[in-house]
Amino acid sequence: MSSDQDHIKETDTEKRFEFKKEEKSAFEAEKGLTEETIRVISEDKDEPEWMLERRLRALEQFKQMPMPDGWPGAPDLSEIDVDEIVPYIRPDIETRGGVDDWNDLPEEIQDTFDKLGIPEAEKNALSGVGAQYESEIVYQNMQEQWEEKGVVFCDMDKALQEHEELVREHFMTKAVPPSDNKFAALHGAIWSGGSFVYVPEDTSVDMPIQAYFRMNSDGMGQFEHTLIIAEESSEVHYIEGCSAPKYSEFNLHSGGVEVFVGENAHVQYSTVQNWSKNTYNLNTKRAICEADGTMEWVSGSMGSKATMLYPSTVLKGPGATDNHITIAMAGEGQNIDTGAKVYHNAPDTKSTIESKSISKDGGRTNYRGLVHIADGAEGASTSVECDALMFDNESTSDTMPYMEIQESKVDVAHEATVGKIGDEDVFYLQSRGLDDDDAKQMIVAGFIEPLTEELPIEYAVEMNRLIELEMEGSLG
Amino acid sequence: MSTQVHANLTEEQVTQISEELDEPEWLLETRLDAYEALDSLDMPDVIRTPGRDWTNLDALDYETLVDPLDWDEEKDRVDAEGVDVLSWSDALDEHGDLIEEQFGSAVDTQRDYLTALSTALFSAGTVVYVPEGVDAEDVKIRTTMNSRSLFNYTLVVAEESSSVTILERQTTGTNVDGEQYYSGIVEVAAEENSSVQYGTLQNLDDDSYNFQVKRGHAGTYATVDWIEGNIGSRLTKSNVETRLLGDASESQIVGAFFGHEDQHFDIASRVWHEAEHTTADLVTRGVLDDAARSVYEGVQDVGREAWDTNSYQRENTLMLSDESEADASPKLIINNHDTEASHSATVGQVDEEDMFYMTSRSVDPESAENMLVEGFFVPVFEEIAVDELREDLDDLVVERLRE
Numbered sequence: 001m002s003s004d005q006d007h008i009k010e011t012d013t014e015k016r017f018e019f020k021k022e023e024k025s026a027f028e029a030e031k032g033l034t035e036e037t038i039r040v041i042s043e044d045k046d047e048p049e050w051m052l053e054r055r056l057r058a059l060e061q062f063k064q065m066p067m068p069d070g071w072p073g074a075p076d077l078s079e080i081d082v083d084e085i086v087p088y089i090r091p092d093i094e095t096r097g098g099v100d101d102w103n104d105l106p107e108e109i110q111d112t113f114d115k116l117g118i119p120e121a122e123k124n125a126l127s128g129v130g131a132q133y134e135s136e137i138v139y140q141n142m143q144e145q146w147e148e149k150g151v152v153f154c155d156m157d158k159a160l161q162e163h164e165e166l167v168r169e170h171f172m173t174k175a176v177p178p179s180d181n182k183f184a185a186l187h188g189a190i191w192s193g194g195s196f197v198y199v200p201e202d203t204s205v206d207m208p209i210q211a212y213f214r215m216n217s218d219g220m221g222q223f224e225h226t227l228i229i230a231e232e233s234s235e236v237h238y239i240e241g242c243s244a245p246k247y248s249e250f251n252l253h254s255g256g257v258e259v260f261v262g263e264n265a266h267v268q269y270s271t272v273q274n275w276s277k278n279t280y281n282l283n284t285k286r287a288i289c290e291a292d293g294t295m296e297w298v299s300g301s302m303g304s305k306a307t308m309l310y311p312s313t314v315l316k317g318p319g320a321t322d323n324h325i326t327i328a329m330a331g332e333g334q335n336i337d338t339g340a341k342v343y344h345n346a347p348d349t350k351s352t353i354e355s356k357s358i359s360k361d362g363g364r365t366n367y368r369g370l371v372h373i374a375d376g377a378e379g380a381s382t383s384v385e386c387d388a389l390m391f392d393n394e395s396t397s398d399t400m401p402y403m404e405i406q407e408s409k410v411d412v413a414h415e416a417t418v419g420k421i422g423d424e425d426v427f428y429l430q431s432r433g434l435d436d437d438d439a440k441q442m443i444v445a446g447f448i449e450p451l452t453e454e455l456p457i458e459y460a461v462e463m464n465r466l467i468e469l470e471m472e473g474s475l476g
Numbered sequence: 477m478s479t480q481v482h483a484n485l486t487e488e489q490v491t492q493i494s495e496e497l498d499e500p501e502w503l504l505e506t507r508l509d510a511y512e513a514l515d516s517l518d519m520p521d522v523i524r525t526p527g528r529d530w531t532n533l534d535a536l537d538y539e540t541l542v543d544p545l546d547w548d549e550e551k552d553r554v555d556a557e558g559v560d561v562l563s564w565s566d567a568l569d570e571h572g573d574l575i576e577e578q579f580g581s582a583v584d585t586q587r588d589y590l591t592a593l594s595t596a597l598f599s600a601g602t603v604v605y606v607p608e609g610v611d612a613e614d615v616k617i618r619t620t621m622n623s624r625s626l627f628n629y630t631l632v633v634a635e636e637s638s639s640v641t642i643l644e645r646q647t648t649g650t651n652v653d654g655e656q657y658y659s660g661i662v663e664v665a666a667e668e669n670s671s672v673q674y675g676t677l678q679n680l681d682d683d684s685y686n687f688q689v690k691r692g693h694a695g696t697y698a699t700v701d702w703i704e705g706n707i708g709s710r711l712t713k714s715n716v717e718t719r720l721l722g723d724a725s726e727s728q729i730v731g732a733f734f735g736h737e738d739q740h741f742d743i744a745s746r747v748w749h750e751a752e753h754t755t756a757d758l759v760t761r762g763v764l765d766d767a768a769r770s771v772y773e774g775v776q777d778v779g780r781e782a783w784d785t786n787s788y789q790r791e792n793t794l795m796l797s798d799e800s801e802a803d804a805s806p807k808l809i810i811n812n813h814d815t816e817a818s819h820s821a822t823v824g825q826v827d828e829e830d831m832f833y834m835t836s837r838s839v840d841p842e843s844a845e846n847m848l849v850e851g852f853f854v855p856v857f858e859e860i861a862v863d864e865l866r867e868d869l870d871d872l873v874v875e876r877l878r879e
Binding site: 073370372375388390391392393395396397398399400401402403404405406407408409410411412413414415416417418419420 | 523525528530780793795796797798800801802803804805806807808809810811812813814815816817818819820821822823824825
């Protein structure tokens, strides 16, 4: 391992996720969700009138919509009491929209992110980095060379002030309207923080940009919004990491992600989620992809008590492509319900979905996916592959794909396999001198390699560490 | 929600049907319970995704379709040596206790609105009783529907170490006009080491709505195989299901459908592995022409105690026309890790290279396509062990291709 990666090696991975910080906040909204709360949040953020109106409209929709709980095998959401959630906590920082020098951050926040390895990662491999602590971005930086080319990477609150027209046009209007589902509506009402990325025409940001989200308070809800606009023939890779320490009360994360992939543009969105095991992770992520554009979703779901996450792509222009790589790992008490949705709305569009899931110690993984091929999408092709690995008999693995084909000139294939970890494989490795734990770990690492391959080295290493940690718990 | 038929259906009518068939008290009570339950029951589950109902059963006008007292059919039963193939009234006379014990044990009489309706109103049907140790082939049942609505109920009991092959054909008579409703329930009890193969060839009139529930319980070492061929009807909602309740039991569900014009087939194959060393194989192939639409749901459910399970599922749909639509959802639900399971589903069109090959051999395009479609069904035909059913199905496919 080169010295570049020392920060990863030296930090004890477990510590990086489990430590807590004493809460110290400048402003904490009252628990619960009322019109008044929303007015206060909006006013505190000094938002334009139209945003307040959108928030209030979303609140109305939230109240009217049913919980997404009727699906077979779906996580139990009955514990979620929105009135118990503190929707908005502004960390105690003077500067609005965060600081852009790491050393200006309050020491405890610095310490938190140091432990997570954020600033070093930035120096080494990233074009820009943003860090969100509770509800607001506390640190945001973009390397100068990209700023000069017109690339924008800032927090959503700042974007609302500085790029109001772009935000107004794209914010929860086309990709994720609040009416999409109950938690998208909740998000629309009380969103706070998140990232705004704008990549101008013909610009390739060839190093990933990264945002890191952390919840540090008990009974906290985090509702960050990420909006990525990639203009024609541009290219960008955005990485999102999430974590929270464990508290007794439940946390709720309900993020919204909207990606606009311009003609011939290429966007990759990678997530490694390691929320604490009391977090409900209910996100809505959607991309709209124009002609010949490519959208890639790479998602690793390790943490949380319950996750419902189905990144979706609307292939709107001819020749657009979508790739999904999804890895889910569920241990004791976890229900990880993930999948993918792809709408083929134009000719010659392509999609591939590759899903891998691992369940153990009574954990439950579900694959729930939808592929829709609209009438007229001639020459569309899609291939879905789901593989599930089960460790023991207390665990559950479900695969529930849905395919809707309204066009005949298509090529649609779905395949899934479920198996246990092979005794022969374990035996082979053991006969080469590995102990049982190491052998199983190695098999799992091989199983998820297609995902780790897609991630920059820091994240790949982190993923493997996380899996090691999970495995240690089960086998040690 | 479910008030469609209620308006013209009364308790007296249910009682009248039961009395005309001279039924025992328990069956009348079962019927009346099902009738009472109609109020609280929902229509059968259909798959819904955002913006799309895969099948819409609520739009049917059951009040017009169902005429509880006016039923007429032509039944043709061919029995085999050692097997009783009986009408309900004969069966109740001869095997009353057995029927009381088995009735409603595989199919919940109140599983949904349409099943309960069928329980309350069934008048036609057959009981097949295969005594211990009897091997029988070629039991044939032909149902010709001669009224606007017909409720058919079939019960098959195969005792220990027996085996039977049953072939059921469903057609519509020539003297029926307008829209019709056919409802068929089939229950199979396959006891230890027995083997039941039940094939259905549904070729009802293009104006008919068709609801079918077929469900079997397989005991230790028992086999329940289903063959489900769907050619006719305007709308079909079919459920073919096996519960593997005994160790080392097996089930195969083979399906074939060929839709044209505005036909809608909603086909489900479901299997529950509930014991050790069980095996299931689900194979369905379908072709869609014109504006036909298909919905396929496959479920392989492996229970917590189902050690050493093998479970496979394949579904392939071929689309011949631009207006056709195909929805598919093959599901795997795995609660035991000692399982080898896989499923796959594909949707596509006639392969261009195959077409090119054929036409370059001077086969005209239409014949070439017909040959390829017939060839597409071959993997399913190969799974059909009943020669007669395979040939009949092949004939119907060829006939439809020539239309």
